[in-house]
Amino acid sequence: MESQLNLFYGLSFLIVALAFAFAVYLYLWVKKQKTVNGKIQEVSQLIKEGANTFMRREYIVLAKFAAVAAVVILILLPSPIWQGSPVDNISMALAYIAGTVLSAVAGKIGILVATLSNARTAEAAQKGIKPAFLIGFRGGAVMGLLVVGFSLLGVAAVLLATGDSSILLGFSFGASSLALFAKAGGGIFTKTADVSADLTGKVELGIPEDDPRNPAVIADNVGDNVGDVAGMGADLFDSNVAAMASALVIAQSLSGTGFSNVSMVFCYAILGLFASIIGIATARVGKKGPTSALNSSTYVTTAVFLVLTALSNLVFEGFSWRIWGAAAVGLLVGVIIGITTDYFTDDSKSPVKKVAKASGSGPAFTVLSGISYGFISALPAMVGIAISALVAYKLCEPMGDGYAIFGISMAAVGMLSIVGMIISNDAYGPIVDNARGLAEMGGLGEETIRTADELDSAGNTVKAVTKGFSISAAGLTVISLLGAFMSEANDALVAAGKAVISGFDIMNPTVFFGILIGASIPAVFSAMLILGVDKNAQRMVAEIHRQFSEIAGLREGKVKPEYDKCIDIATSGAIHELIPAGLMTIVATLIVGFIGGPSAIGGFLLGNIVSGLLIALFMSNAGGLWDNCKKYIEAGAEGGKNSKAHKAAVIGDTVGDPFKDTAGPSINTQITVVSLVASLTSSLFVWFSIFH
């Protein structure tokens, strides 16, 4: 059976090579598209420089953090270097560094392509929706292919080199710790700029979105790139790696079928990437417009994946239909969650309409009704995750000890199999959002702006759906990480000559202690991020006011604003705020572990997952709802632009901005990081803890 596994290693590297080749092709294709408008080139250049400046400063901070973390890992993990084998510690530290580097490189290239595509998309929009869509989508697809390619490459290389799936957890931790800070930092940057630009521009001055007179307008466009392209890419890189890593840790611990379970994980990852390539290659705008184009590519990818994995079951020895079923359930539930998310954020459905109506009575009602629908919207996804975990577990339980949890981890792998497609759709959003801004600032005319608006609106709709999807995928992944944590903790307990854990009983007070504290963490974490945005935005608003009062001729458009001052405020603020929240979650995990040992950590992870999912779904969906509510009113409902309802909706949208683009999507990563920290440090808690 080892030959079978080797076959899949080979195929993994082959499909990664294919994905990279395709990404290069798409990159060159995008680059080949013309851009002739000098004004657009100039602004696009400003956006690119702003993004690069931020990324450089962010990566310097993250490199320092990663260096410290790598040294700590070298000394302490998987077990203190003076106790275990130093080779393991060196491998773990190297795997950690590899995880951070691949994540950073993917983010960097994503930014490169996105800032290349935005101007070209804007100019292509003059010719119509089809060519513009293709540039925006293909620019995003480069990011999608790279992220999935890097994750498969990294996981396969680490496992092939070390043969030890625990080392994979180090790689995965590298990916997540970077993602945690990239998501938080990018999220704070983007919303600082967005909120400030909207409040001063739209609300106070009454100038349109993306008006070049607004000093924050370039920062706002930079933010789309660093938040939604780099941050989101790092986030999904992390989820994807974590899902594969936890599935592989559990697969290696299973007895009976040799390597076939490990092979199966790789096979599904390979076929997922292949299906995404097909989906990307076939994406075109038809008569139904861009939203439908993005959705139908997702459905194509899903169908291709399900058919090919079913075929693989017929071909390969030791592959199980039960596990296929678990993966299929995960994927289908993911798609269904996406659709229900759409219900709560789509402006043709009741929730958005009701919030728009409530806005007529004032902003308090916009906020209250949006929060309410946000809370309700969490229910279907929570039920979906609960059902897919239950079904995957029950399907695989008869296969033997440990298979039930393996089933859940394969549901996560299944859900994430189409992640290449998801990222492509997601990265499309900021590119066309930028393109819309460039069309406005480049003076390309009403018609072109309308085309860009249509592309942008599709990006927003799809974004809400993919967010629900990625939160749910993180949910399933961390459930299987809970299994991985238990298996790691038990290895350490056996080594320490202590009794193993068979589960985490909620009636055990140390477990319960962990649950209550774990449940508080996502709330505190998101509060810290939101307060970061709140603080920075106040500073940026003050700067914008200063520019308008001090720079003569700015209001009339005769003089350019000092764009770089705003970019600098967003950058410094984000860099300053990104570490504390992330560090708090890691430190809290360690404190609970050293107080209550593995049982408390089991509870802590559970509490963290449950409240993390709830808060993330609430925030993402409420934010998406308010955004679309504002657009719905701007399109003429409830009195249209500048009505009382519109003013209230703008306030709702401002509240929703950090919900949906800073805190909500960062929670994914937060729960993954905490789960990985717990697994990695489990042996420490076995040795040192007050209660046990």
Add this chain to the structure above:
Amino acid sequence: MESQLNLFYGLSFLIVALAFAFAVYLYLWVKKQKTVNGKIQEVSQLIKEGANTFMRREYIVLAKFAAVAAVVILILLPSPIWQGSPVDNISMALAYIAGTVLSAVAGKIGILVATLSNARTAEAAQKGIKPAFLIGFRGGAVMGLLVVGFSLLGVAAVLLATGDSSILLGFSFGASSLALFAKAGGGIFTKTADVSADLTGKVELGIPEDDPRNPAVIADNVGDNVGDVAGMGADLFDSNVAAMASALVIAQSLSGTGFSNVSMVFCYAILGLFASIIGIATARVGKKGPTSALNSSTYVTTAVFLVLTALSNLVFEGFSWRIWGAAAVGLLVGVIIGITTDYFTDDSKSPVKKVAKASGSGPAFTVLSGISYGFISALPAMVGIAISALVAYKLCEPMGDGYAIFGISMAAVGMLSIVGMIISNDAYGPIVDNARGLAEMGGLGEETIRTADELDSAGNTVKAVTKGFSISAAGLTVISLLGAFMSEANDALVAAGKAVISGFDIMNPTVFFGILIGASIPAVFSAMLILGVDKNAQRMVAEIHRQFSEIAGLREGKVKPEYDKCIDIATSGAIHELIPAGLMTIVATLIVGFIGGPSAIGGFLLGNIVSGLLIALFMSNAGGLWDNCKKYIEAGAEGGKNSKAHKAAVIGDTVGDPFKDTAGPSINTQITVVSLVASLTSSLFVWFSIFH
């Protein structure tokens, strides 16, 4: 040892008699105080009539619900009538009815006294703060004494009559199901009126709070009574009964020490009531003002309770210091949680100041920063509950099987021992709030209004603290109800010849399934209540607009508004909305039970408790913070009244109103009801469930 228990039954009835006698004395004392101002008498009469109308209509609906529930209980609980003994079913149904009736009577009398005290407090405020404080406080104390007296009376009578603690769960369910609807209905009423009055009066028309020209002003004052007096009384009646019931269920299941554990529960309840009587009798305003008077009475009560229970340990055979320790830890943690809650809502501390500062940048920042501090404020209370549960458990674990959970239930009993004092402080709030309104409407002059304002402000501060306290107490109670549920489920499993449950393992997918769904319920529940307020307030705002545009001379104060129309809107809306949310939680419990059996329900209760505590703490504290932030600005900070910051703070306060007075405090009751439903119906799930 049975003689010991009989002694405590006797003492229970004696202390209840004493409490009732004291309540009657206070009632007569309040009634004796003079009221001479015709205008105030007239308005006070309107408030009283409005409250009575609402209570009558609400109780008619609740009576129908209770009748249906009693029939269902008669047929199905504790086990289907065709299987078990019909006497048990009859007892259970009667106990249920007794629970609902006592809760309703306490609410009714509370309203009676509160509407009697408000006018007298207002007029006494002309003479100074001391006499006014005393009337307000003693009016509230009548409610406090009655609620605690009724709970001890009911619990002792039911247990003495049936000897079966399971029947107590029926009594407790009666109390909670009424509380659930009373809290939801009263909460919707009060915030519909408050929000509408503020938005139209303060924001749109720029007239002061409690201005008699505002058509919603009477409804607003009625709301304080039906929401904060009747609703809150029902809530704490429910918590108190549930804490005692679950402690007694567990005490009866303990082996070894005969009746002494049961005796101990009664002894602590008796001493708690006695300590509250002392605290109430000694309350006076000193130099430090009303807030300090309320707080120091609470400290007196706490100290008296701790000393007397320690003495009881020396006197009575079989009483344990470990259990005393558990009760003491619960009580002390409750007080500490109250103090930390105060930090987040007090305007001399950093959170309120920062939110006020953020308000200068617009309402979106008020909302965002308030939500953030609300989330952070949940952490200390969650940690406090976690620690008190852990310590109580570890303290009592060495005493033998089952004692650990008994320890947690006694921590809840300890925390709730001073509930008589807590209710007195809480009911004081709406009385002085009403008094302030009456002083304004009766034209008693600036000086008197200032005195009333000071009394009112103390009420608001103490209210935030008591809310943190009562949420935490509910948290500990429902943890012990989880223990009660397991013991009930195991009885049913033994009767069915199935294997008993030793715990709820979070790695078990049916448990996990339950956890995820249970965690969603408080979010959906609170959303439904908030949407109820949102919808009704929109209707009431429309009605107020209509009156101002159609009634000539209203704006100038020449003609009276049609107060009754607004009262009617609040009443009909609340009656209409109060059933669905409550029913949803009960039905969800049953669905999860019939799908996943006892294991899923164990998880469901856990998820419900954890997310319920988090959301309740978040909402109550954020709401309190916004309220005080508005007052802080009105007192002159950040530009004072009518500044930009003030407008933003008013919007924040409006968002916070249903958070803190409708949804937040209703969640207490929601988690208790769900826990009781689960315990009561456990045998049904053992017999009928899809998975197990």
